[in-house]
Each structure stands twice: as structure tokens, then as C-alpha cells.
Amino acid sequence: MASRTVIVTGGMGFIGRQTIEPLVARGFTVHVLARSLDIAARDAVVKQYGQMVRFHQAELHDTKTVTPLVKKIRASHLLHLAWDTRHGIFWNSPENLDWIVTSKLLLIAFIEAGGKRAVGAGTCAEYDWEGQDLLLTEGASKLLPMTIYGQSKLASRKSLATLGQHHHISTAWGRVFFLFGPHEGPKRLVSSAILSLLRGQEFLASAGDQIRDFADVRDVAAGLVALLDSQVTGDVNIASGEARTIASVMMEIGEMLGRSELIKLGARPKQPGEPARLVAAVERLRKEVKWKPTSLFEQRMSETIEWWRGQKLRR
Secondary structure (H helix, E strand, O other): OOOOEEEEEOOOOOOHHHHHHHHHHOOOEEEEEEOOOOHHHHHHHHHHHHHHEEEEEOOOOOHHHHHHHHHHHOOOEEEEOOOOOOOOOHHHOOHHHHHHHHHHHHHHHHHHOOOOEEEEEEEHHHEOOOOOOOOEOOOOOOEOOOOHHHHHHHHHHHHHHHHHHHHOOEEEEEEEOEEEOOOOOOOOHHHHHHHHHHOOOOEEOOOOOOEEOEEEHHHHHHHHHHHHOOOOOEEEEEOOOOOEEHHHHHHHHHHHHOOHHHEEOOOOOOOOOOOOEEOEOOHHHHHHOOOOOOOOHHHHHHHHHHHHHHHHHHO
16 A cells, blocks of 8 residues: 555546645645546646546446455545535435445445545535524534435435544545635536626626635635645534625626626525525634635636636637
């Protein structure tokens, strides 16, 4: 077993692809497991990092294939990011339940191959969205997920902790909040707003008084890598810790593109059951993991807009 070898599941996904650079920078040999491979993206990574990054096309639910592969790699670390997050589907899809079993079997294979440290990606949807906490705090705020997605993630987190304790390996759970950045699905909030304005089209939004914790995917990926490369165990929020209304984020995008008049706040109703406030406490991330974003929100949003502008020009 190489002393610094990591398996990254979902390694070509929205978060996963952004973990490669910080992992290599920390001296890891990275084995990317992905359901499908973007050949151009894979070749670009191999050209940049050579043998430090290796790709494996694998359907994680196919344990007859994945288990031998994990045992062959014999990684010291596991960063489990893979999950079904298809826009408009994932919140209450019964497929979430399949991921509980798949995640458990993946972890068992990793442990049996001699793995020592595993980190899974959780979600703010594990918290009680009807609670009154100004900051959702690990170990203090109530865990009461209202969706199948949140319930399944919480079940997977409990499985990770239990198996880790039983087999004496180090585990942690990084709870992710709201993301934006390059490679986001085009139908998500920030990406769809940017694309609408780049096309000169109106963007119809709710009143936008909901308060959220937004962070750039590159910073969240780096935070997860920092957690993996630490000795910190248990739950850790991976977020900005900054409260912003959705309206302020929309208007920031409008101002950066010089098309604020195209943002139509209040043109759509809020989604039923949508919580008023979801903001993370980040003390564990800052003080114990010793990590915080290196760039300001405004800089990251500007970079994201330019990335989408480049995508539009290429089409």
C-alpha cells in the first residue's frame, strides 16, 4: 500500500473534479472512480499530473466489479463523493436508499484492503430545517432530515461512523451546503441565472428573502481535502459560514453582467416547505481542520461568470 493513496468516488462530478488539484498538491496519488469518463477532461488531467492521477470507469452499485477494484488499489484514504444529485429528482428519489447500501459495501471493501482514513460528503439537508438556530452547528443543532435525500445521507453517515469505530479506522463527515462554480448543472439556481443573463433573457426568481450559505465548489472541494488530510473526526460543516439572501446573490450576478434589470424577483412563488435560513457554523472547519477559503465570494462569482461565458462562446 502506498502511504498517500486516495480513492475519490464521483471523481468526475461537480465537486470531485475539483478535488484532484488539492489532493495532488498534498502528495496523494489519486485514483478517480467515475460512472462515466469525459475523455477530454481525463486526458487534460493526465497531461498535467501524469501518474499521480489514475482513472477507473466504475458503476459503484456493481459491487462485484467495484470490490475487487478497491482491494486492488489498496488506498490509504477514501473520499466518498458519489451520489445521485440529478436536478429536480434527487430530493425524494427512492434511489437514495440504494446509495446507503452501496456506500456501506464500498467502505467495507476499503477497510478490508487496509484503508485507514475515510471521509464522506454529507449535506445540510440532514439538519432540522424547521429549527431556529441562526447557525447550524455540528453536534448541537438537531438532525431531522425532511427529504429522502437527507435521510439517506444521515443513514450513510451513521454507517460510516459505526464501521469506522468497529474496525478502528479514522472517519469524518463533511456536510456541504449551497454550491456554485464551474461545471455546475445548467439548471441549478446560480448557473441558470448566469446563462439567462448571458443570453439576454429575463430570469424569473422568487422574492429571494431566503437566507443561504453559498460557497464556490473549488473552495468546498479544497475544504473536503483538508478534512481528509487531517486527524479531525466526526461531523464538520464544509461551507462559507456567511449568510446571504438569494435576492442579493441574484442581484450580484446581475450587476456583474450589467443586466440587473433582467433579474425579476418575486416573479415565481417559493417552493413549498422551503426553509427561511440555512447557514453553517464553521468553527470546527476553521479551528480544528485549520482551513478557510482563500478567495472572496465576489471574486469566485466573477470567475464563475467568466467560465460560463467561455462555455457559451465555445458553443
